[in-house]
Amino acid sequence: MGLHLRVLGVCDSRSILVANDIFTAELGDSSLHAVCRVKSSGVSLSASSDGFGGDCQVLSDSEAPRKVVDIAGLLGRSTGLVVVDCSASPETVEVLKDVIDHGCCIVLANKKPLTTEMKDYEKLLSNIRRIRYESTPTSLCWETGYIDDIVQVGAGLPVISSINRVLTSGDPISRIVGSLSGTLGYVMSEVEDGKPFSQVVRAAKCLGYTEPDPRDDLSGMDVARKALILARLLGSQLDLSDIKVESLYPDEMGSTAMSTEDFLQDGLASLDVGMAERIKVAASNGCVLRYVCVVEGPRCQVGLQELPKDSPLGRLRGSDNVVEIYSRCYKDSPLVIQGAGAGNDTTAAGVLADMVDIQDLFK
Amino acid sequence: MGLHLRVLGVCDSRSILVANDIFTAELGDSSLHAVCRVKSSGVSLSASSDGFGGDCQVLSDSEAPRKVVDIAGLLGRSTGLVVVDCSASPETVEVLKDVIDHGCCIVLANKKPLTTEMKDYEKLLSNIRRIRYESTPTSLCWETGYIDDIVQVGAGLPVISSINRVLTSGDPISRIVGSLSGTLGYVMSEVEDGKPFSQVVRAAKCLGYTEPDPRDDLSGMDVARKALILARLLGSQLDLSDIKVESLYPDEMGSTAMSTEDFLQDGLASLDVGMAERIKVAASNGCVLRYVCVVEGPRCQVGLQELPKDSPLGRLRGSDNVVEIYSRCYKDSPLVIQGAGAGNDTTAAGVLADMVDIQDLFK
Known part of the structure; x- marks a missing residue:
């Protein structure tokens, strides 16, 4: 060039x-x-x-x-x-x-x-x-x-530039839904296949997909930061503390209460039944469970959601990232950007x- | 702003x-x-x-x-x-x-x-x-x-800017596959549901989805122009005449041989059996039929292809456009951009x- x-x-x-x-x-x-x-x-x-x-x-x-x-x-x-x-x-x-x-x-x-x-x-x-x-x-x-x-x-992934482009063209964005963590995307599509949550997280750690302490991924805080960047891009005056974040482990398994080793060996396994149950409920509604961020008006939240199997987010497998952008022009059918999210x-x-x-x- | x-x-x-x-x-x-x-x-x-x-x-x-x-x-x-x-x-x-x-x-x-x-x-x-x-x-x-x-x-859709971004970053693009015609996307997903080709094209014309003479869409030449723009962006020295374009009607039904009215009333119906047959063959291979462009190295072609049902292009319904970009970074899992393609x-x-x-x- x-x-x-x-x-x-x-x-x-x-x-x-x-x-x-x-x-x-x-x-x-x-x-x-x-x-x-x-x-x-x-x-x-x-x-x-x-x-x-x-x-x-x-x-x-x-x-x-x-x-x-x-x-x-x-x-x-x-x-x-x-x-x-x-x-x-x-x-x-x-x-x-x-x-x-x-x-x-x-x-x-x-x-x-x-x-x-x-x-x-x-x-x-x-x-x-x-x-x-x-x-x-x-x-x-x-x-x-x-x-x-x-x-x-x-x-x-050209997410910021695409959002900027839509905004620049005078097309107001009403909603962004995204799967912004390759790690959590991988975890949720593996557990969907019937594997225990604890086993999937341990495997993800072995494969180098997670941070050294997987709780740094499972807490959802990294996704929350990404969601905040998108929310602020849309004009929200939010702070990180305003975002409703669902952690995939309870407070009593936090890093101040439990070592990484104890979490991996004992803590994680106790979460298997609850996760399997939620996946079963989602499936009975024709849905799959995805860890997503939703930015809509002044609202921003991050956590597990039941999503239709045949939506772009529901079809997501593995560690790809997906962002759906809804605007006046992209109203019924969103602008979708998808691709590898890490490396x-x-x-x-x-x-x-x-x-x-x-x-x-x-x- | x-x-x-x-x-x-x-x-x-x-x-x-x-x-x-x-x-x-x-x-x-x-x-x-x-x-x-x-x-x-x-x-x-x-x-x-x-x-x-x-x-x-x-x-x-x-x-x-x-x-x-x-x-x-x-x-x-x-x-x-x-x-x-x-x-x-x-x-x-x-x-x-x-x-x-x-x-x-x-x-x-x-x-x-x-x-x-x-x-x-x-x-x-x-x-x-x-x-x-x-x-x-x-x-x-x-x-x-x-x-x-x-x-x-x-x-x-942010296709050119995304391709430019990938190229700018020094990531060579090996392949682009796209469904770039909202009209043909609509037609192919309707015939997939079992409706006769002629009926779908006539309905598309009534809905204002096609040009006044639907052959201007069915010829594939508009898609070929779009494909050429993408091919040239990747550095190909192609001309429009170098692109292999599959028309959805035979030469003997061209505009010099047949009026628009005759084509709509008689010509189209004679294409129904052939199209239904191709869709059946695709389905027996676990595939669906999509009208796509493929740009790969110096090769550029436009026409019907059998594609896996669960690929981004195979899942496409209605008049959305989809572009899949394969590069060194997006090798196994392409960068996908999807959204409404007309208006x-x-x-x-x-x-x-x-x-x-x-x-x-x-x-």
Whole structure:
């Protein structure tokens, strides 16, 4: 495509590797390969004894975020500089707000900055042309991440851009229903086939489909963040705490009351009968059980729903994500977007597409 | 959205109504309402005795296209001026190429300019940031149109933008399969229910789902144009004549050999047995028959295919459009986009979204 991406810096949670001359130089392939080696070994860039090449330097602690903001101030308004947040941290929001103040563009795979306080959201979206976050609503996220900044994975289904397109065309969206967790999609389609809930969750963990503690998926909070991003996109002034979230395990099995091991060995099994019963009830109504988000007017909720077998969501199998968008034009038959919802490749692809898309501002 | 669209001119096939002062003035609501009244009565703007207001004038014949190109030359490069082609005519391509030469943006709902000669396509796409044509691949088009420029209808499913996004992210697309005709989608799902082909086509005509001569739908040529737009987007150097197109009626029932009335009364009925037979064969293979386009590498074909009942295309009912996109990231499970594929509202919405989208170039 004749595209050249000039990488000025790479951050982890404690440091930044940055080109010495930000106006003309860049981190070359050898420096970037060195970064990958260091991070794969679980070490902070600032703690690495590896060299990254002579044309760049490592800054750490408070110097790192300040450097990002400085560069944004120097290059952000006039060049196609993009600050990309692929972390899973709520702590990046202050840097992102400063960067936005400088008129710089941002691309997020990280859901946290968009799902904390409404005033932060409004600030980040204050120049809607300078932000893209297509990888946030259909991504799967491991938050424990010792490889901190490289662990966020997810997909770039064109959900945000499609919703924006519908809204831009003056077609009001009345309702969004989605299955936004590949993990819970997999779990619900396996239990539908008659397998015990506990067995399915344990298998999903073995296959690497869940977070290290599967309760981080089963709580529904990750889906709630995705739902909140969609609700706010439609203009809702909601906070995360306003969303009704159904957890797939009871409070007394929470992480403060029970270790991950105990939950997997004992806790989970006690949920099998209840889940099997709910599936039986759904089936007797000609329905299947799906873990979905529903955004409708000021209402936003996340949890299990009985859905007709022959609806796009009811037909869903495996770990695909599906989003149904209902509007004036898509009234009886929704606009449906479906596809794989997780994977390093797809997140990287989604973030890259966002970065290129934003370059129209700097033709 | 704080958006103000300044309409400088409106064309029909023989004339243009244009603001006198293109630098500051615009066609106001009263002028535009007058245009709608005149065109609804089937009269050319230049032949109308109605006044359109004092701040605009009507130019006709060769003056009209020249005026469009002149305005593009004056405003196209530096402002967000967009020339929009909602006609169904192959004749607009020369004006569009001139306009592109001036660095002006274009938005097309008209498939013709993109599906004639490859060199025209390349010219129109020579600045890919300055063209949008999201309404072309999933639109239904009446070509006979006595209300010439207002008859093109179709939808804006986010197909082009999604394909561009996947390509931009460096994810190569291997295959696109789509049901791109709401009319043929409706026909095939009705005959699947056991109704005779002839009866279904006649009913579709009565309901206004087909063109005045239903053979314009049944020939598959409209779908072939849509397929060609997708194939060219993937880099194919194909022409329309390279596409293998299956017509749903034999050559001897073509419009040169048989009137529309004869075709509807006699010709159609003779096709019932053959269609019923094919559906029976498909069903015995656990499949349903769908009229689809397949774009795969340098190959592009359009026609009836037996598809598994439980695939996104096999499950399709009614007049929805569906597009399945297979790539490296979407390998086993495609990216699927589905929704209503026709309607004045949805075309208007699609064109408007394209016009707004392109404004990022002129922030």
